[in-house]
C-alpha cells in the first residue's frame with residue numbers, strides 16, 4: 001500500500017505544484033492520476049521513488065516513510081516507465097532491460113536470461129533483443145520500457161503517460177497488454193494520464209486532479225461516471241457534452257445500446 005499524507009511540494013523557484021494531497025493506493029491494484037497539464041501528477045508520482053521529495057507531509061510504502069530510504073536503492077526497487085520509453089540509445093534492447101538488475105548485483109548472464117523472458121511477457125519478439133532503440137517502432141520501444149520497468153520484479157510500477165507518444169491503434173494495443181499483464185502480475189500500479197478513456201479503461205481507482213494537486217474526485221470509473229462530483233469533473237470526463245451518455249434503442253426486437261453519436265456500442269442481454 002502506498003499512502004500520501006498531507007503532501008505538499010513547492011519548488012525552489014516558488015512554484016506550488018502540490019498544496020495538500022492525501023490518498024491511499026491499495027496494493028495489487030491500479031490507481032490512475034487523471035488531470036490536465038500542470039495539475040501535479042508527475043510531481044506526485046515521482047515522490048513515490050524519491051525523484052522528488054515533498055516539502056511537507058510524507059509518502060509511505062507499506063507504512064514506512066520513504067524519506068528513510070536511500071533514493072538510489074529505492075529507485076531501483078520500483079519500476080518506472082515514462083512517455084518516451086527513456087531507453088538508453090547506445091545500448092541494445094536486452095541490455096536496456098537487464099541494466100537495473102545488473103546494477104542491483106544480479107549476474108549479467110542471469111539478468112540477460114531474465115530479460116529475454118520479459119520480452120516474451122510484454123509481447124516482443126526475442127529477435128529484437130540485439131537491436132538498438134532507434135531500430136524499433138514507437139510501440140515496440142514502449143514495450144521495452146515496460147519490460148525494463150518490470151526487470152527488477154518490483155511490487156510497484158510507476159507509469160508516467162507511458163503510451164502518450166504512440167498512435168491510437170498501438171496505444172489501444174498497449175493498454176490491452178497492460179490489462180493482461182496486470183491480471184497476471186498484480187502489481188501496485190500508479191498510472192498518470194490526461195486521457196479520460198485510458199484512465200477509465202485501466203483504473204481500479206481514478207483520481208481526478210485540479211491544479212495544485214487538488215483532488216476533484218476519487219472513485220471507481222463507474223462511481224465517477226454515475227455521479228460526477230461537480231461541473232469541473234463533468235466537463236473533464238465529457239459528461240456535460242453528453243458524449244458518455246448511452247441510450248437504448250430497439251432494433252428488430254433487440255435492445256441495442258448506442259452512444260451520443262448513434263453508434264452501436266453493444267446489445268443488452270434480455
Ligand SMILES: Nc1ncnc2c1ncn2[C@@H]1O[C@H](COP(=O)(O)OP(=O)(O)OP(=O)(O)O)[C@@H](O)[C@H]1O
Pocket residue numbers: 011012013015016017035036037038039040041042043044194
Ligand atoms: N523542477 C521544477 N521546478 C519548478 N516548477 C516545476 C518543476 N517541476 C514541475 N514544476 C511545476 O509544477 C507544476 C506541476 O507539474 P507536474 O509536472 O507535476 O504536472 P503534471 O500534472 O504532471 O503535468 P503534465 O501532464 O503536463 O505532465 C507545474 O506548474 C510545473 O510547471
